[in-house]
Amino acid sequence: MFSTTRLRIGASLIALSCMAAAANAAEITGAGATFPAPAYAKWADAYQKETGIKVNYQAIGSSGGIRQIDNRTVDFGATDAPLKDDELARKGQVQFPALIGGVVPVVNLRGVAPGALRLTGKVLGDIYLGRVTRWSDPAIRALNPTLALPDATISPIYRSDGSGTTFIFTNYLSKTNEEWRSKLGEGATVAWPLGTGGRGNPGVAGLVGRLPNSIGYVEYAYVQQSRLTHVLVQNAAGQWPAPGTAAFAAAAQGIDWKASSAQMLTHASPPEAWPITGATFILMPRKPERTEQAAQSLKFFQWALQRGGDMAQELGYAALPPSALDSLQARWGEIVGSDGQALFKP
Incomplete structure (x- = not known):
């Protein structure tokens, strides 16, 4: 009787632990720029309906987003002011564009x-x-x-x-x-x-x-x-x-996202170009502590780039061109778990 009860309690604890892990994995958090917030909100709503994964994004400004990801209090930070490559290396972070706006x-x-x-x-x-x-x-x-x-x-x-x-x-x-x-x-x-x-x-x-x-x-x-x-x-x-x-x-015509993630689009030369255009960027740790949430974050942005273009355009943004996806996936591959393996699986 005692052994049976102990086994049942043990099984219940394991089940509760699994449920808690699943619940945590079902929510990812981000914070930062207000510039892309309307698009991120629309993407998050559609993504949750499709996958059950909740994306909780706080529009607190780019500087706040950088601070939050530096402190690792969120799974991703968002900034319209891109970090330079040497700063990314010093912080151990990966940066990639998510959207273009004006x-x-x-x-x-x-x-x-x-x-x-x-x-x-x-x-x-x-x-x-x-x-x-x-x-x-x-x-x-x-x-x-x-x-x-x-x-x-x-x-x-x-x-x-x-x-x-x-x-x-x-x-x-x-x-x-x-x-x-x-x-x-x-x-x-x-x-x-x-x-x-x-x-x-x-x-x-x-x-x-x-x-x-x-x-x-x-x-x-x-x-x-x-x-x-x-x-x-x-x-x-x-x-x-x-x-x-x-x-x-x-x-954004002719921009080589492989050359650098910190591309500026202002005062561009094409005659059709809006002169005060900019990309907005995502920051993530190269070695995140919350690996499951980091992997889910990458899946969310992959989904957004592949499926969210029309939603973004309805709000007046421009989606990244399909040609940018290869360079983004290469950057996503730099984000690894404790075993050194890439968290992103194409």
Whole structure:
């Protein structure tokens, strides 16, 4: 009787242990950039319905995502500001692109329709430097001779948190405005000379929506969600393309993802390219402690790249081209378990 009871208790404990392991494996966690958050949420919902695996993603900003993966409190981190190869080697991390999108200037100007206002990178930089302070400034009027603009003070809005969206935006300004490059440069945070800060893409979108005569910058999905008035920006070819999936994809033409995972897509040369385009990236440890969750994370991103393109495009993103999959799988193969074997199984 005693032996039978002990065996039953032992069997129950084993069963409970297996159930707990299965439950843990059925959820993966990530944190970071707000730039791709709408797409990740849509992918996660579809993936859970198809596989039963829950993807819990916290949109806390790129800097937060980097901190979380450095501390190994999540299974993957997400950043729009890619780490350089030497930093990845020092941290023991693998980086790969997941999605392409665009950073779009937005304004709150009464009577100005979406896409009616045109600005260059030089003028955008001068606005955020405080060189151009009124909407009636000759530099703006020269680009918009037929547009009725108010003689009102410009209210710049920027990201107050560490942001990959800011990194993409300031990377572009550094390529198109010499004073910006020399004084402020690029970064997830910069020493903004003036303006009001908003937290996350939603925070900037909310401020621009509420403050008359303001200008800000957000990822394109937030332009659509918040119904903001977007600005056209002249690209490197001298053209004025509208932001959207096709223009973001054009900026990534000819990119060799095998050469480096830290590719920048701003100020690209194709005439159809949106000038402030960027990829968003995933960070994972080369030797993760939670190997089952790491393997599931890789399966999720493989599924997203193969099956999630249409979902991303519905939100205004551009999917990575199929040609990128081989280089991504090579990077995934660098993520190994305690036995040194690759966790990703094609």
